[in-house]
Amino acid sequence: MTTTDIKENIIPYLGETHPYISIPENTVFNGNRIETQISNYNFSNENFSKLIKILSSLGSCNLYRLLNTTSKDPIYFMGEKVRIRQLSYKKSDSASITCESFLESKRKGKSSLLMRDNHSGEALYSFELDYHIIAKDIFKLFYKDYYNNTPIENYDENLPEGLIVIENEHQFTVLLSPFTPNQCKGHFENYPIVPSVFIMNCTLREIFNFMGNTGPYEIDNLEGFATKAMPTGIEYRIEISHQRFLKDLIFFKCEIKDLLGTPYAIIIVNLRSKDKK
Incomplete structure (x- = not known):
C-alpha cells in the first residue's frame, strides 16, 4: 500500500x-x-x-x-x-x-x-x-459538549501567544490565549479539540523563551499525559516547575489547566545542553 x-x-x-x-x-x-x-x-x-x-x-x-x-x-x-x-x-x-x-x-x-x-x-x-x-x-456521546457545526473555512497556522509570569526561582506560569477552531481545523470535524502537539508546541516555545540566552539547549526526552480533551475558546494556564539535575540537564514539569484549575494534561521535558555531550 x-x-x-x-x-x-x-x-x-x-x-x-x-x-x-x-x-x-x-x-x-x-x-x-x-x-x-x-x-x-x-x-x-x-x-x-x-x-x-x-x-x-x-x-x-x-x-x-x-x-x-x-x-x-x-x-x-x-x-x-x-x-x-x-x-x-x-x-x-x-x-x-x-x-x-x-x-x-x-x-x-x-x-x-x-x-x-x-x-x-x-x-x-x-x-x-x-x-x-x-x-x-x-x-x-463523549464529546457532545464540544460540538460546533459552524463551517471552518480557513486554516490558521499561527498558534496562540503566551505570557510568562515568574513565580519564583523554580517556577513560572504561562498564560496562553485561547485556541480557535480555525487553528484546530481537522481535529476533529465539527468537534474542535486542541491537538496535544499544539499545546506541546506552545509549551516548548515558552520554555525556550524562558531560557533566553542561557546557552544552546535541545530536547533530550519528552513525555505527555492527557487527562481531558482541551476545548477551543478558553484561556489556559501552563504551570511550569524546573530543576537542574545535572550540569547539562534541566527538568521541566508542565501542568496544563484552565483558569478554574481544571487539569487537562501534564508534559515532562528534559533539556540537555548542546555544549555538554
Whole structure:
C-alpha cells in the first residue's frame, strides 16, 4: 500500500482530517509495519512538536489498518500517553522511520516508532504513543459538549501567544490565549479539540523563551499525559516547575489547566545542553 492508497483508503476513515493529519509522501506498508523517509527537517525548539505530529499520524494510520474494519464511519484515535527519547546526538538531514502497532483491545492500542539516520543507520529517536480507540457514535456521546457545526473555512497556522509570569526561582506560569477552531481545523470535524502537539508546541516555545540566552539547549526526552480533551475558546494556564539535575540537564514539569484549575494534561521535558555531550 502506497502513500496514495493510504490517503484514499485509510485517512478518510480517521477522525482526524485535512489539514491536521499528514504523512510524508513516500510512506508505504511493509508487512505489519508502516515505513517512510524524511529529509531536510528542522525539529529544534518548539518545532520538535512537528516530529511528534508526523510520528503520531503514522501511528494512527498503522493502528487503523490493524482494526481491519469494514465500517465506513470514522474511528477516533485519542492519544493518552506519549514518550519520545533522543537516542543519538548525531546531526542528521535524512532519516527513515518504521512503525509497529499493537491492539491491546478493541478500545486501546499502541504504536512504537524508531527513527534512524539514513547514512549511518544509527537510531536517532524512539517514540511510543498509547491510544484510546473510539467509534463514531461513542465519540459523539463523549464529546457532545464540544460540538460546533459552524463551517471552518480557513486554516490558521499561527498558534496562540503566551505570557510568562515568574513565580519564583523554580517556577513560572504561562498564560496562553485561547485556541480557535480555525487553528484546530481537522481535529476533529465539527468537534474542535486542541491537538496535544499544539499545546506541546506552545509549551516548548515558552520554555525556550524562558531560557533566553542561557546557552544552546535541545530536547533530550519528552513525555505527555492527557487527562481531558482541551476545548477551543478558553484561556489556559501552563504551570511550569524546573530543576537542574545535572550540569547539562534541566527538568521541566508542565501542568496544563484552565483558569478554574481544571487539569487537562501534564508534559515532562528534559533539556540537555548542546555544549555538554
